[in-house]
Amino acid sequence: MNTRSANARQPASATCMPANDAQAAPQRHEIYQLVHKGLRAAMSDALTRLGRVDLASAENIGDVLAAVDDLLQLCAEHLDHENAFLHSAMEKAAPGSSKRCADDHAHHVKTIGDLKTRLDEARTAGALGRERALKVLYRLLAVFVAENLAHMEIEESANTDILHRHYSDADLLAIEHRIHAHIKPERMMTWLRWILPNVNRQQRAMMMRGMQAAMPPELFADVLDTVKPHLNESERVALAADLA
Numbered sequence: 001m002n003t004r005s006a007n008a009r010q011p012a013s014a015t016c017m018p019a020n021d022a023q024a025a026p027q028r029h030e031i032y033q034l035v036h037k038g039l040r041a042a043m044s045d046a047l048t049r050l051g052r053v054d055l056a057s058a059e060n061i062g063d064v065l066a067a068v069d070d071l072l073q074l075c076a077e078h079l080d081h082e083n084a085f086l087h088s089a090m091e092k093a094a095p096g097s098s099k100r101c102a103d104d105h106a107h108h109v110k111t112i113g114d115l116k117t118r119l120d121e122a123r124t125a126g127a128l129g130r131e132r133a134l135k136v137l138y139r140l141l142a143v144f145v146a147e148n149l150a151h152m153e154i155e156e157s158a159n160t161d162i163l164h165r166h167y168s169d170a171d172l173l174a175i176e177h178r179i180h181a182h183i184k185p186e187r188m189m190t191w192l193r194w195i196l197p198n199v200n201r202q203q204r205a206m207m208m209r210g211m212q213a214a215m216p217p218e219l220f221a222d223v224l225d226t227v228k229p230h231l232n233e234s235e236r237v238a239l240a241a242d243l244a
């Protein structure tokens with residue numbers, strides 16, 4: 001059987017390919033893509049570190065729990081940005097279109113609160129209770145990550161389709177700039193730490209060339225210092241070439 005030709009006859013929904021990616025339409029601005037790559041990396045990192053924690057090291061436990069805490073803060077900030085800037089744009093153009101993801105966000109807010117409670121329990125548990133508290137936190141964080149991965153796919157396919165139908169790329173870039181302006185300067189470097197190393201080379205080059213042109217040199221040097229430790233050698237060489 002010729003799988004390729006059989007798939008070619010099927011609608012996108014029957015081939016696991018998001019409708020958004022299945023169309024050969026001109027490239028549009030995808031407002032979720034870069035930040036979601038950063039969030040997926042932060043989620044994977046925190047979950048993996050929690051799974052590998054050294055139960056005999058108070059220092060390592062503290063570092064790992066701080067990483068989980070940072071992740072929960074990123075997730076809370078991100079859903080606030082989406083509610084305030086993207087869901088409002090969707091509702092203005094197509095009333096009711098953000099409801100599914102808004103309901104997910106309400107659930108995520110509650111889960112973040114529950115995870116913070118579990119995090120505090122792991123921080124304050126005595127030696128006997130600590131292993132169990134870390135194990136429960138690991139499992140619950142894994143479920144939260146799984147829910148977020150599925151949720152982000154809806155945003156990058158269905159929500160993006162709605163935004164593309166009702167807004168131009170210039171409109172979407174203006175919304176994106178409003179989100180960036182809303183992020184407190186002291187939080188921006190944390191967002192860049194997760195996004196810039198975890199996008200592809202071309203996306204990284206595009207973002208960093210823009211920053212290089214717009215930022216004072218000292219601030220751009222701080223961004224480079226933040227990003228480089230999280231790149232491998234070939235990525236560092238590529239970045240140097242792209243910024244030259």
Ligand SMILES: [Fe+2]
Nearest residue numbers: 079082101155
């Ligand atoms: Fe979301």
